Structures are given as C-alpha cells and as structure tokens.
Amino acid sequence: MSMNQASLECRHINLSYGATPVLRGINLKIEPGEFFALLGPSGSGKSTLLRLIAGFNQHQSGELLVDGQDISGVPPHRRNIGMVFQNYALWPHMTVWDNVAFGLVERRESRDAIRRKVGAVLELVGLQDYARRRPGQLSGGQQQRVALARTIVIEPRLLLLDEPLSNLDKQLRVQMRDELKNLQRKLGLTTIFVTHDQEEAMTTADRMAVLDAGVLQQVGTAAGLYDYPQNRFVAGFVGTANLLEGRVAELDGASLRFDVQGLGQLTLPAPAEPPAVGAAALAFRPHQVSIAAPGEPADAARVWLDGQVQSAEFLGEFSRYRVRVGDLALISDQPHRAGSALFAPGARVRLGLDPRQLRYLPL
Ligand code: ADP
Numbered sequence: 633m634s635m636n637q638a639s640l641e642c643r644h645i646n647l648s649y650g651a652t653p654v655l656r657g658i659n660l661k662i663e664p665g666e667f668f669a670l671l672g673p674s675g676s677g678k679s680t681l682l683r684l685i686a687g688f689n690q691h692q693s694g695e696l697l698v699d700g701q702d703i704s705g706v707p708p709h710r711r712n713i714g715m716v717f718q719n720y721a722l723w724p725h726m727t728v729w730d731n732v733a734f735g736l737v738e739r740r741e742s743r744d745a746i747r748r749k750v751g752a753v754l755e756l757v758g759l760q761d762y763a764r765r766r767p768g769q770l771s772g773g774q775q776q777r778v779a780l781a782r783t784i785v786i787e788p789r790l791l792l793l794d795e796p797l798s799n800l801d802k803q804l805r806v807q808m809r810d811e812l813k814n815l816q817r818k819l820g821l822t823t824i825f826v827t828h829d830q831e832e833a834m835t836t837a838d839r840m841a842v843l844d845a846g847v848l849q850q851v852g853t854a855a856g857l858y859d860y861p862q863n864r865f866v867a868g869f870v871g872t873a874n875l876l877e878g879r880v881a882e883l884d885g886a887s888l889r890f891d892v893q894g895l896g897q898l899t900l901p902a903p904a905e906p907p908a909v910g911a912a913a914l915a916f917r918p919h920q921v922s923i924a925a926p927g928e929p930a931d932a933a934r935v936w937l938d939g940q941v942q943s944a945e946f947l948g949e950f951s952r953y954r955v956r957v958g959d960l961a962l963i964s965d966q967p968h969r970a971g972s973a974l975f976a977p978g979a980r981v982r983l984g985l986d987p988r989q990l991r992y993l994p995l
Contacts (some may be wrong), residue, residue, distance in 0.1 A: 637820055
C-alpha cells in the first residue's frame, strides 16, 4: 500500500467554547510524512485541536491548511482525514473483516477492490488470521490494530490518533509504541497523535508541540525540547527540571550575579550569550547536579551549594536525591556504581552545578 503524504498548517487558530478560549493563536506546521505528537497536560486543548483538524470542532478564526489549501469549512467526511478514537469505537457485532471493510462499503467500492484492500491492510497490521473474530474476542492491542486498519484502509491524507496507547496496560503500551512507529514508517503517512505522556511522545514522535492552557509553548524534537526549553513550562513538562527563580542582578564581563529567591546570591561565569539583567529562572537537569560530602575535594569548574539530604531513592541505574538548599529543594541524580553507599537522609552534602549547563529562562 502506498500512502499520501500531506502537510498540515495551522495559522492563528482560535477556538472558544462560549466565552472560554480553549485554543489561542495556534501556529503550527507539520511536514509530509511526519509522526507528530501534541503533548500537554489534561485540559490543555490537545483533543480540541485534533478534533478541529478532523472537522468535528470549528475554529472561530484562523486558517487550517492541508497541502496549502484551507479546509476550514469542509465537513469531516469530505476531508479524507482518518481518525482513531481513544476507545477504538469498533462495532462489536461485526467481524474484524467487516469492521475494516465498512468504510469501503460505504464508499461503494467494488467487491474485488474491497477484498484486495482489506486483505492487504489486515496483513499489514498482522491480523490476517483474525478476520472472522469479533472485537470482543481480541486483546486490547489487537483491537487497536483493527481500529488502525479500519482507518488506514480508506487511504486518508492524514492520520489522527487520540491517546492511542492509553487504553493498554503498561507492558503492552511499550510494545505498541514500537509497533505504531514501525507501521507509521512503513506507511509514510503524515500522522498526528495526542498524548499527555511525555515519555510516549519522546520515544515515538519525530517532532512534537507542547501545549499549555490552549497556547502552543514550543515545537521541536524530543532532544531539542529537552536541551533547549524556551520557558519554565516546557522545562518542567519535558523531563524533570530544577528551577531557581530570581533575578540576573549584575553582568560584569565574564561573570554574572544571580539573586535566587530563597537562597541568596550566586556568582556564575557569564554564558556566551548572556541573559538580560532582570527577572529570570535558571533551569538545569537532575543528572547535571553532582553531589559530594563536605570534605571531599571538589571540581573547581562547578559552583557548589551547601545542603542537606531530604530523601534518597535507589532506582537501580541511578539514585535520586532531594536536597534542601536554603529554602529550596533541588534534585540530583547520580549514576549508581556497584557497592557504593548512598547519602542518607539528614546528611550534609554539597551540590555542584555546571555553569555551562545552566539555562536562563524568562520568568
Ligand atoms: P486535553 O485534550 O488537552 O485534555 P481538551 O481539548 O479536551 O483538553 O479540553 C480543553 C479545554 O476545553 C478544557 O478546559 C475542557 O474543559 C474544555 N472543553 C472541551 N470540550 C468542551 C465542550 N464541548 N464545551 C465546553 N468546554 C469544553
């Protein structure tokens, strides 16, 4: 089966329910063949945006372009966009074959074409031996594959998936993550999926858009968003972040003074592109924070803060410490070496920040 590869673009899209704005000025461009995630917490507007692309929701202003053509007024059944719903919405009284054939029958395709297409798509999702079963006789993962088969058999221009893995148990979710990715690669079909799970988005999507409160916060690859978050929300939502809030108080050539709320003054080497004087947050990842006993010789390239261990979690590959520093709690992840002892809660320690790995964000 060869699939269409359409592009999708949202231009200044606004949608409100009554007086409540739900999507605010969404600008987004998705390239042909991309596997793209809409990521955000519950209520951020992800499903509303997905349903808007499918045509079930109508925006009040802005443009929605598929391959450069505005489809804003086009009803759902004329868009040739396939959508897989969270609960799969399979017909329980029909066989797998009939579920998958349904869209083609509705389009009055010939019996030959239907036989050929349904056969091909069932083979593609590995369900050729299950054609005569009913959905109730299938596992959750198999039901999802039927839902996918039923959607791609009509050769849509775009494939939309609403929380595709949320109905599956943890183990199956990880397996289906790979299956979905492989299937999408094989088809090359432009695919947009909604998820609230950052790990799911990071492991499957080529790129993703992070939404919060109806506002698109940032678009990028998993590594791009993790390494270069543009604001505090993205820093905290994609991966785990330590955030120091405060003020860049002074810039003096090679060094910079940062006043941290709840901690005091830090003198740091100024980065190559120094931030402006004023309110800012400093973000850094737990694995970038080293931890040492007070008497231990310390790396002079790091900035050291005195603290006290609040909790220590042994997670196998690494240990996660929560350390009180001033009025703040910072997280430090340390790779584990066999036999090494953990710092115990209550222990006095020093945390070492790597100035090259600090990111200055708007407050
Ligand atoms: P998400 O998919 O990110 O969880 P939704 O797109 O479902 O978020 O919802 C975004 C916001 O819009 C929420 O605050 C939700 O309560 C509101 N909302 C969704 N559907 C409707 C509706 N039909 N009428 C009114 N408000 C709605």
